[in-house]
Amino acid sequence: MAESTAHTAGTEAPSGGHGGFPPFNPQTFPSQLVWLVITFVLLYALMAKWALPQVARVIENRQKRIADDFAEAERLKAQSEEALAAYEKALADARARAQAIATEEREREAAASEARHKELERALNAKLAEAEKTIAATKQAAMANVRGIAEDATRTIVERLIGTAPGDKVVADAVADALKR
Amino acid sequence: MDPIHQFQIVNLFPLGKFGHAEIFFTNSAAFMVLAVVLLTGFLVIGTAGGRAVPGRLQSAAELTYEFVADMLRSTAGAEGMRFFPYVFTIFMFVLLLNMFGLIPFGFTVTSHIIITATLALLVFFTVLGYGLIRHGLHFFNLFVPKGVPVYILPMIVAIEILSFISRPISHSVRLFANMLAGHIALKVFAGFIILLGGALGAIGWVGGVLPFAMIVALTALEMLVAFLQAYVFAILTCIYLNDAIHPGH
Numbered sequence: 001m002a003e004s005t006a007h008t009a010g011t012e013a014p015s016g017g018h019g020g021f022p023p024f025n026p027q028t029f030p031s032q033l034v035w036l037v038i039t040f041v042l043l044y045a046l047m048a049k050w051a052l053p054q055v056a057r058v059i060e061n062r063q064k065r066i067a068d069d070f071a072e073a074e075r076l077k078a079q080s081e082e083a084l085a086a087y088e089k090a091l092a093d094a095r096a097r098a099q100a101i102a103t104e105e106r107e108r109e110a111a112a113s114e115a116r117h118k119e120l121e122r123a124l125n126a127k128l129a130e131a132e133k134t135i136a137a138t139k140q141a142a143m144a145n146v147r148g149i150a151e152d153a154t155r156t157i158v159e160r161l162i163g164t165a166p167g168d169k170v171v172a173d174a175v176a177d178a179l180k181r
Numbered sequence: 182m183d184p185i186h187q188f189q190i191v192n193l194f195p196l197g198k199f200g201h202a203e204i205f206f207t208n209s210a211a212f213m214v215l216a217v218v219l220l221t222g223f224l225v226i227g228t229a230g231g232r233a234v235p236g237r238l239q240s241a242a243e244l245t246y247e248f249v250a251d252m253l254r255s256t257a258g259a260e261g262m263r264f265f266p267y268v269f270t271i272f273m274f275v276l277l278l279n280m281f282g283l284i285p286f287g288f289t290v291t292s293h294i295i296i297t298a299t300l301a302l303l304v305f306f307t308v309l310g311y312g313l314i315r316h317g318l319h320f321f322n323l324f325v326p327k328g329v330p331v332y333i334l335p336m337i338v339a340i341e342i343l344s345f346i347s348r349p350i351s352h353s354v355r356l357f358a359n360m361l362a363g364h365i366a367l368k369v370f371a372g373f374i375i376l377l378g379g380a381l382g383a384i385g386w387v388g389g390v391l392p393f394a395m396i397v398a399l400t401a402l403e404m405l406v407a408f409l410q411a412y413v414f415a416i417l418t419c420i421y422l423n424d425a426i427h428p429g430h
Contacts, residue, residue: 021188023295029202035209046221047224048270052266054225059243
């Protein structure tokens, strides 16, 4: 059959070897070994000196960039937290200052009102004293008038009773005597 | 139709003699060169912009970087990061070579034992060399687990040494066998379609839908396997390197 001729032709032709099974045909070994050594050494050199360092560099760069970005984010976060703390501190300071100003203002206001109050009281007291003085003067004047009126009344009464007017001195003595009682 | 044909090394043009052996530029070499070009271009062009918010290509480039870095850091610790370019090269090289095999007309470089064995031995001698330079003879404490009773210690040490020496075998054969078996399975199912069509005519071509569906499913599985085997290869490298860095059990 055609198949069997193909079989023999296939194994016989290329290397013209003795072994029927190509992997065990020693005539092909030198060529295979030479090319294995050439290609393996070449590949090793290319990998070790060129390709793998390049891949490693790319991976390293990415990791470095990610680490850098994280550090940058960390730094910015710290910065923003710092700013927030500063803002809160400023706010607290302003609040404390406002409180202080308000307290001071209130105290000043209270002191002023106290002073005004005292001033007013003093003025009123002065007015009161003056009024009392006026009252006393008026009373004295009134008392003096009473003596006059009493002397006039006495003189008139005595004149009516006895028909003669007593002397001023007598009347005055009598009134003073009566007022003393 | 021959499921083995896909593993054939095709000499594209000769380059000269190296001792007795003639060195050719082969289809396998072409895919290895393609892997170097694609991987370097992918990483360098992807991260050329170096944008802080990555595009698709840059995301993918950074993802592969972080993926391998996490894998190495979680198994070998921060000190293991000095081997990062080494582990990255191994992982991405193996992953791309595995994936190329799934592209139609592609070639699976890692389906050849000589390639996986060389890579596994490279890891083995890196571990041995670095361990001895770093720790001197203390490196051999690796073979003497702590807290083991003295009377079974000789046997344990013998087993530890044996398992250490057999590491490159399992390390290389695992990747090689997975790649080989998966691609053979794919080709076998693909061959069924041709066989059915050839044998039964129109009915056969309709019936070919079934193996075709199988191929679709297997291709998805093979993508997983291609990634997983590259991952396993790289994580075993990390674990072995961890032994060189911290030989105490």
